[in-house]
Amino acid sequence: MPLILNEEQTMLRDSARGFIGDKAPIAHFRQLRDSKDAIGFSKEHWKTFAEMGFAGLLVPEAYGGSGLGAVEAGVIMEEIGRTLMPSPFFATAVLAVTALRGGSEAQQAAYLPKIAEGALLAALAVDEGTKHRPSNIAMKAERSGNGFKLSGDKAFVVDGHMADLLIVAARSGGSAGEREGLTLFAIDPKAKGIAIERTVMVDAHNAARIVFDNVAVDADSVIGDVDQGGALLDRVLNIGRGAVAAEMVGLSDEVFGRTVTYLKERKQFGKLIGEFQALQHRAAHLYTEIEVTRAAAMKALQLLDADAPTAAAAVAVAKAKAGTTATLAVQEGVQMHGGMGMTDQFDVGLFMKRARVCQELLGDSNFHADQLARMKKY
Amino acid sequence: MSDLDQFRRDTRAWLDSNCPPEMRKPVTADEDVFWGGRNTKFSSEPQRLWFERMRDKGWTVPDWPKQYGGGGLDGAEAKVLREEMSAIGARPPLSSFGIWMLGPALLKYGNEEQKQEHLPKIAAGLIRWCQGYSEPNAGSDLASLQTRAESDGDDYIINGQKIWTSYANYADWIFCLVRTDGTAKKHDGISFILFDMTSPGVSTKPILLISGKSPFCETFFDNVRVPKIRVVGTVNRGWDVAKYLLQHERAMISGMGERGAGRPLGQVAADSIGVDAEGQLDDAMLRGQIATFEVDEAALSCAAERAVDLAKAGQGHPAFSSAMKYYGTELNKRRHEILMSAGGIDALEWESPRSHEGAKPRAWLRTKANSIEGGTSEVMLGIVAKRILDLPGA
Numbered sequence: 001m002p003l004i005l006n007e008e009q010t011m012l013r014d015s016a017r018g019f020i021g022d023k024a025p026i027a028h029f030r031q032l033r034d035s036k037d038a039i040g041f042s043k044e045h046w047k048t049f050a051e052m053g054f055a056g057l058l059v060p061e062a063y064g065g066s067g068l069g070a071v072e073a074g075v076i077m078e079e080i081g082r083t084l085m086p087s088p089f090f091a092t093a094v095l096a097v098t099a100l101r102g103g104s105e106a107q108q109a110a111y112l113p114k115i116a117e118g119a120l121l122a123a124l125a126v127d128e129g130t131k132h133r134p135s136n137i138a139m140k141a142e143r144s145g146n147g148f149k150l151s152g153d154k155a156f157v158v159d160g161h162m163a164d165l166l167i168v169a170a171r172s173g174g175s176a177g178e179r180e181g182l183t184l185f186a187i188d189p190k191a192k193g194i195a196i197e198r199t200v201m202v203d204a205h206n207a208a209r210i211v212f213d214n215v216a217v218d219a220d221s222v223i224g225d226v227d228q229g230g231a232l233l234d235r236v237l238n239i240g241r242g243a244v245a246a247e248m249v250g251l252s253d254e255v256f257g258r259t260v261t262y263l264k265e266r267k268q269f270g271k272l273i274g275e276f277q278a279l280q281h282r283a284a285h286l287y288t289e290i291e292v293t294r295a296a297a298m299k300a301l302q303l304l305d306a307d308a309p310t311a312a313a314a315v316a317v318a319k320a321k322a323g324t325t326a327t328l329a330v331q332e333g334v335q336m337h338g339g340m341g342m343t344d345q346f347d348v349g350l351f352m353k354r355a356r357v358c359q360e361l362l363g364d365s366n367f368h369a370d371q372l373a374r375m376k377k378y
Numbered sequence: 379m380s381d382l383d384q385f386r387r388d389t390r391a392w393l394d395s396n397c398p399p400e401m402r403k404p405v406t407a408d409e410d411v412f413w414g415g416r417n418t419k420f421s422s423e424p425q426r427l428w429f430e431r432m433r434d435k436g437w438t439v440p441d442w443p444k445q446y447g448g449g450g451l452d453g454a455e456a457k458v459l460r461e462e463m464s465a466i467g468a469r470p471p472l473s474s475f476g477i478w479m480l481g482p483a484l485l486k487y488g489n490e491e492q493k494q495e496h497l498p499k500i501a502a503g504l505i506r507w508c509q510g511y512s513e514p515n516a517g518s519d520l521a522s523l524q525t526r527a528e529s530d531g532d533d534y535i536i537n538g539q540k541i542w543t544s545y546a547n548y549a550d551w552i553f554c555l556v557r558t559d560g561t562a563k564k565h566d567g568i569s570f571i572l573f574d575m576t577s578p579g580v581s582t583k584p585i586l587l588i589s590g591k592s593p594f595c596e597t598f599f600d601n602v603r604v605p606k607i608r609v610v611g612t613v614n615r616g617w618d619v620a621k622y623l624l625q626h627e628r629a630m631i632s633g634m635g636e637r638g639a640g641r642p643l644g645q646v647a648a649d650s651i652g653v654d655a656e657g658q659l660d661d662a663m664l665r666g667q668i669a670t671f672e673v674d675e676a677a678l679s680c681a682a683e684r685a686v687d688l689a690k691a692g693q694g695h696p697a698f699s700s701a702m703k704y705y706g707t708e709l710n711k712r713r714h715e716i717l718m719s720a721g722g723i724d725a726l727e728w729e730s731p732r733s734h735e736g737a738k739p740r741a742w743l744r745t746k747a748n749s750i751e752g753g754t755s756e757v758m759l760g761i762v763a764k765r766i767l768d769l770p771g772a
Contacts, residue, residue, distance in 0.1 A: 003684035004691055260767055275771030280763035287762055288701045295684040296677035317676040369669035376672070378644030378659045 001306070003298050009075055012068075015052065016079040023048070024085040026347050032086055033204040039162045040206045041086040047118050054089060056116025058097045063112035065097075069305035070239050074246035074297060081250025084354050086205055088121050091159035094243045095236055096122030099167045099184060102232040103223040107186060111165065123163035124236065125154035125210055132156075132363040134169070134237060139212065141170035141183055147218035148172065150185065150193075153211050156360070160208030161198035163189055168212070172227050179230040184223040191215050203353040238315045241362045242304055245297040245315075245322035248358050252290050252322075252329035255351045259283065259333045266338075279336060286332050293318075293325040313375050320368035326355040327365075385455055389462045396431045398424035402467045406737055411473050414503025416550050429503065432471035439477055439501045442485070446493055447501030453690055475544070476500030476507040480553045483570070483623040487611040496572070508575070509627075510540045510554030510597060511620070517542075518757045520555075521564045521617065525599060527556035527571065529606075534558070534571070536579075536602040542751065546582040546595035549575050553623075559614050570616035573604040589743040590728070590736070625696065627752045628703035643713065644668045647720035664719055671712055678705055697765040704758035707748035714742040 005013060024045055032040055049055050057072055059065020066072075073094050080087055092115055100111050100122075114120035126134055139152025150170055160166070166187045174181025189196060193215040199207050224232045260283060263274030273279055300318035303311035330352035334341035341348050359365065401424055405411060409421035412429055420426040432438055435449060441456040442448025451459065481500055484493055499505040516523040525538025536556055546552070551574055559567030575582075579602040584592035611619045644659060647668060652660045659665040685702060688694040717738060718725045725742075727733035749755040763769045 002687035002691065003680065004687050004693065260769070263769060272770045274769040277760070280767075280769050280771075281756065281759040283767055283769065284701070284704075284759040284762035287767060288705050291698075291701060292674075292677045292681040292705060295680035298684070299680040314676070317673050317680075320670075320673040321677045365670075365673075366666070369666070369673050372672060372676075373644055373658075373665060373669040376642040376644050377657070378642065378648045378653070378665065378668070 001302055003295055003302070005071075005075065009072060012072055013075045013079065016054070016076050017082075019048065019052065020079045020083055020085050024087075025083050026350065029084045029086060029204075029350070040204075041088060041162075045085075046088055049087065049089065050116065050118025055093050055118045056097075056112075057093055058101075059112045059116045060101075063108055064116040065112065070242055070301040071298070071305055073239070073243050074301040077243045077246040078250035078253075081247035081252075081354075082254040084203075084205075084251075084350055088159055088162075090240070090243060090247075091124060091163070092120070092122045095124040095158075095240050096165065096167055098239050099124065099223060099232065099236045100186070102184070102235065103186065106220075107223060111186070120164050121159060121162055122165040122167060123157050123160040123208070124240075125157045125160065125166055125168045126233070126237070127156045128153060129155075132360065132367060134233060135179060136176045137169055137171055137182060138176045139168070139170040141172040141185065143172070144216065147216060147221070148183075148185070150187075150212045150215040150217060153209070155199075155209050157208045157210055158361070159206050160189075160210055161196055161206060165189070166194075166210070167223065169229060169233055174227075181227050182229040182233060183226050184229040184232060185217055185221045186223055187215065187217055187221055191217070201357060203350075203357040205354070205357060234312070237362055238312060239304055241315050241319040241368075242297065242300045244358050244361050245293075245300065245318040248322040248326040248355065249290070249294050249297050251351055251355060251358070252293065252326045255329045255333040255348060256283075256286055256290055258348065259286075259336050262337055273336075282332060282336075286329060289325045289328060293321045296321045313372060316368040316372040316375070319363060320365040320372065323359045323365035323368070326358060330355045382454055382458065386458050386462065389459055390465075392435075393462055393466060393468060396428075397463075397466060397468045398428055400424040401428040401469050401471075403469075404467065405469060407734055410469065412471065412503070413473050413506055413545070413548065414476075415506025415548060416504070417548070418503070418506070428469070429471045433502055436501065438472045438474075438503065439481060442481065442497065442501065446485075446497035447499075448497075453686070457686070472503045474500060474503065474506065475509055476505065479509060479623050479627050480507050482626045483553075483619050484610065486622060487570075487619045491607075492572075492610060505550045506545070506548060508543050508546045508549035508552050508597075510543055510552045512542045513539060514541050518754050520620070521568065523555055523557060523568065525554070525556045526560065527558045527569065527604070529558075530603075532607075533603050533605055536571075536573075536599045536604055538599050540597040540599075541585075541594075543582070543595045543597040544593050546575070546597045547584055551575060552580075552597070553610075555616055555620055558616075562614065565617045567614055568616040568620070569613050570610045570619040571604060572608045572610060573602065577602050577604065579603070587743070588746070589740040591740060591744075593744075624752065625699045628699045628758075643672060643716060643720075646717070650720050650722065650724070664716070667719075668716055671709070671716055674709055675713070678702075678709055681705070695766055697761050700753070700758040700761040701766070703752065704749075704755050704762070707745075708755060710748050711745050714745045718742050 053066040054076055056065030057068050061067040076089060080089060097115060100108055111120060128138060141148045141150050166189050168185045168187055169182055170185060171181050172183040193213040195211040197209045199209055201207055263279060263283060264272060266273050297318045300314040303314045333348040334352055337346060337348055340346050412425055436444060436447060437449045440449035440451045440459050444450040477500060481497060484496060511520060513523045513525060527534035527536045551572060553572050555568055556571055557567050558569040579600040581598045582595040585594045585596060586592050648659050654660045685694060685698055721738050725738045728736040728739060
């Protein structure tokens with residue numbers, strides 16, 4: 001498959017770019033941030049996202065969605081990255097939908113059409129420690145009657161404070177470090193014993209810490225098979241990583257574009273600073289890194305759609321590469337904007353904060369380089 | 379099944395029965411590479427067989443037209459062939475500046491007579507070419523070259539000196555940039571001309587490098603007489619041909635790291651250094667460096683694939699080869715730093731059969747030229763800055 005967008009994907013990108021650029025520019029994000037908005041995103045925009053088919057992008061047509069794939073999800077994420085638009089798209093339309101598609105007919109029928117309509121928001125609770133280590137999940141799911149009792153702490157749950165549905169990875173067997181024994185649950189966040197704290201993060205996007213204290217759930221809430229959630233969780237995490245990589249490509253490209261424009265406008269020592277070779281070379285290097293990263297992200301998303309055995313390695317490459325490139329892009333962006341780059345008034349700092357969060361989200365560059373090394377057995 | 383799937387199956391089957399096992403091993407020594415030419419020798423029988431079988435199918439130059447000795451494959455088929463060859467680790471049957479550089483330039487700028495005269499001989503490995511571009515005072519600033527070609531009836535009389543002429547001492551013919559108009563602006567008075575290295579007045583002298591070898595030469599022209607019909611393209615417009623050819627050269631150099639890559643670098647290092655109780659490379663810092671390198675390398679190969687796809691779709695940028703040349707050569711230097719580190723003390727041996735006469739350190743030293751030859755990394759970045767990013771100045 002060629003590593004370029006086809007005609008339909010290009011149209012999808014153009015419509016996403018049109019809507020997001022028009023209705024949700026960075027000013028929109030700033031307004032939500034500065035007003036300390038209670039939910040942190042625009043319900044109206046999410047409704048339009050649903051009408052445009054974006055909320056149900058990965059939902060099969062039989063359940064009212066568009067039945068599209070990871071490449072298309074990446075297309076939307078890249079545009080979201082360009083304006084830092086706060087949106088439930090990642091948590092609900094990408095992570096939750098992929099998890100639910102591994103569930104029963106009844107679960108899919110119950111949740112997927114509502115997600116596609118834009119009527120249901122969901123969040124995935126995986127991380128527990130300081131760093132993303134899904135194999136170390138320790139949250140307990142003890143059998144109790146016909147169901148389970150869940151206890152443990154989850155952190156960095158994207159959109160966790162406003163979800164209508166929590167998808168929780170817990171350990172029904174085995175011990176930390178083992179892949180066997182993980183189970184995914186679909187849980188009502190209002191269930192007794194759940195305490196949700198919205199965490200205000202550096203990038204002013206949405207995430208939550210959630211404490212589960214002996215939360216009783218019945219057997220119907222299990223997604224897939226008990227103790228066998230590892231493979232499904234991997235699938236969910238990998239598409240999520242591919243999506244975040246695409247967001248970082250969008251973010252990097254946007255910062256880069258703004259920086260190059262600045263190099264062509266700003267004068268110092270009687271010259272445009274873009275005439276200085278030292279800056280030209282750094283800009284050209286950054287351009288190359290971004291193009292290389294874009295190709296790696298696209299490759300990973302295509303391989304995910306093809307369900308290729310090499311997809312996991314390609315995702316590790318894409319997320320690792322996107323993390324280092326985004327870090328470079330925002331650092332160069334701030335540095336080349338000089339003092340102005342340090343001000344809140346200039347947008348480039350907002351990208352820097354978002355890039356730091358995207359790095360940590362579902363594994364940073366070191367985590368994924370290490371994963372690649374493990375896959376290659378060294 | 380699509381035609382392309384069928385082509386893949388046929389190709390795989392053909393390669394399987396025709397590529398000798400000895401030709402599926404990584405290239406480790408100079409004689410593993412077959413360059414062709416009048417005075418050529420095969421280093422082994424499998425090398426000869428592999429070359430001749432590929433030549434007979436036109437697959438030394440799979441995407442050239444059949445009438446010039448090529449395989450007549452379209453872009454998709456040529457890609458399949460590359461992939462299938464790479465899957466079994468097949469060596470290139472013929473390495474040649476004629477294939478990588480002159481051929482594409484002749485296909486675009488040569489007249490029919492020139493194509494018929496030269497292309498089939500390149501495809502069949504009969505003539506080995508070298509490139510007469512750089513001069514002592516015209517390296518990265520190539521257009522300041524001074525080698526003169528003065529008109530004398532139907533001929534030019536060429537005088538001057540070239541430097542960094544790779545394998546000039548083994549080459550049969552040279553493709554050469556000469557100044558045919560000394561009064562024009564520096565890019566406007568240059569012509570691209572071909573001539574036989576045995577012409578009277580041509581001499582070469584190898585340059586010993588830090589690798590202890592001399593793939594490069596100084597090349598001298600003392601009243602060399604060359605017929606004017608040997609000019610490719612328009613007289614005084616040789617810069618167009620030169621630039622076009624440089625794109626191919628840069629693509630070739632940026633791909634050098636991929637050749638013979640084969641096993642993951644981490645496993646190569648594990649063989650040499652050993653692993654800890656958990657099976658991980660017994661040097662945590664090096665393991666991290668290698669993993670980071672392999673991320674970059676895998677990402678670059680995606681970018682190379684995408685560049686081909688973009689070009690096919692008519693969306694490529696002509697200067698993108700400069701970005702790839704820059705990235706690929708810097709990466710290849712990193713690869714060899716890692717290989718030296720993984721090789722440890724063993725990789726320091728310079729003269730011993732055990733070390734294949736220092737193949738590793740010599741290859742490491744050789745890669746340092748990657749970011750110089752064909753335009754330095756700094757020149758590549760300058761091209762990207764100006765032609766792709768449209769930054770101002772100079």
